[in-house]
Amino acid sequence: MREHLIKTRKSVARGLLTVVLLAGSVVALAAIELNRLSTPELSSRYKQLIQEYRCPKCQNQNLADSDSPISIDLRREIRRMLEEGKSDREISDYLVARYGEFVLYRPRLQHSTYLLWLGPLLLLLIGAVIVVLVIRRQARPIQAQEEISQAALNPAEKARLQDLLAEPNASASIAKGDNASQYGSDSSP
Amino acid sequence: MARIKLFIPLFIFLVLAVLLYWGLGRDPSAMPSALVGKSVPAFKLPALADETSMLDASLFQGQVSLLNVWATWCPSCRVEHPFLMELAKQGVPIIGLDYKDERDKALAWLADYGDPYKQVIFDPQGTLGLDLGVFGAPETYLVDAEGRIHFKRVGVVDARVWEQDFAPRYQALLDGETPVADPNDR
Numbered sequence: 308m309r310e311h312l313i314k315t316r317k318s319v320a321r322g323l324l325t326v327v328l329l330a331g332s333v334v335a336l337a338a339i340e341l342n343r344l345s346t347p348e349l350s351s352r353y354k355q356l357i358q359e360y361r362c363p364k365c366q367n368q369n370l371a372d373s374d375s376p377i378s379i380d381l382r383r384e385i386r387r388m389l390e391e392g393k394s395d396r397e398i399s400d401y402l403v404a405r406y407g408e409f410v411l412y413r414p415r416l417q418h419s420t421y422l423l424w425l426g427p428l429l430l431l432l433i434g435a436v437i438v439v440l441v442i443r444r445q446a447r448p449i450q451a452q453e454e455i456s457q458a459a460l461n462p463a464e465k466a467r468l469q470d471l472l473a474e475p476n477a478s479a480s481i482a483k484g485d486n487a488s489q490y491g492s493d494s495s496p
Numbered sequence: 497m498a499r500i501k502l503f504i505p506l507f508i509f510l511v512l513a514v515l516l517y518w519g520l521g522r523d524p525s526a527m528p529s530a531l532v533g534k535s536v537p538a539f540k541l542p543a544l545a546d547e548t549s550m551l552d553a554s555l556f557q558g559q560v561s562l563l564n565v566w567a568t569w570c571p572s573c574r575v576e577h578p579f580l581m582e583l584a585k586q587g588v589p590i591i592g593l594d595y596k597d598e599r600d601k602a603l604a605w606l607a608d609y610g611d612p613y614k615q616v617i618f619d620p621q622g623t624l625g626l627d628l629g630v631f632g633a634p635e636t637y638l639v640d641a642e643g644r645i646h647f648k649r650v651g652v653v654d655a656r657v658w659e660q661d662f663a664p665r666y667q668a669l670l671d672g673e674t675p676v677a678d679p680n681d682r
Contacts, residue, residue, distance in 0.1 A: 405626065
């Protein structure tokens, strides 16, 4: 039992060490590149920009995550343009001119991407319309049933129904009266 | 009406099935080049064979040509090489772009396997590659006599790709050459 515990502790410690070392290496890698920028503002813009562009070679990674040669080149180009004082728009124009709209993880709003941007909204609207239709459909049969049951009563019955609905203790008095007529006749000779 | 509604799930299923089937057949790595329809970007780079002679985009003026991006570190380029030799033999002008490579190795490669190129641009930093939107060798561009890019292929060009994608466009450009220069001659 005790040996088992020690073993578990050892493996936990080893796991933690691995995690810490790995995390350290990532931080170090990021820091090396960030240090190459002259101001903290540029560094933070750089950090954000490389998240938003896709590596052309490894298609499911952004420039920040990818270590392929082309991503390293593109990161270097982005750093260069940032130092030259280029705007975010100019940088994305530069990349789009070479690698196409494909590199943008946040596509621009234009006629080819209307469906992409507005599609979810459209689906939401369609869903809302369906919900409204279903609710209306469910509400209608209850009304219709009431109308039908009322139509089946003759005028006297209708009047009595109105009375019953209007008087709060109507049901109690009816019950009493019914009892009297039913049992009273039997008990009194 | 109620009957038709019963078929809505089937209809949705069919639409999805068609879309997904169509998606299966597509090559996810195939991307349209942003440069198709534009000119080869301006550059000033040395020739591979002679570092003192500088080349620029005028290299692509005057003849329909292929621009082939290659490097000695690229195994697929080795696969592609024999077919480029064949094309060169057929008289197709090929301009090479030696991309992020070392001069000695590249020269040794051409000496060993043969040189299909009319001229090779030496681009050790990958600057022209970056302007072309190259993200991996080999890549092959079809360039017209005015230096405009008409088609781009990422990956190996072999006989099948040539017949299917390049040959018709290449022939059309060759046939169109005179009419573009002189519209009355058509």
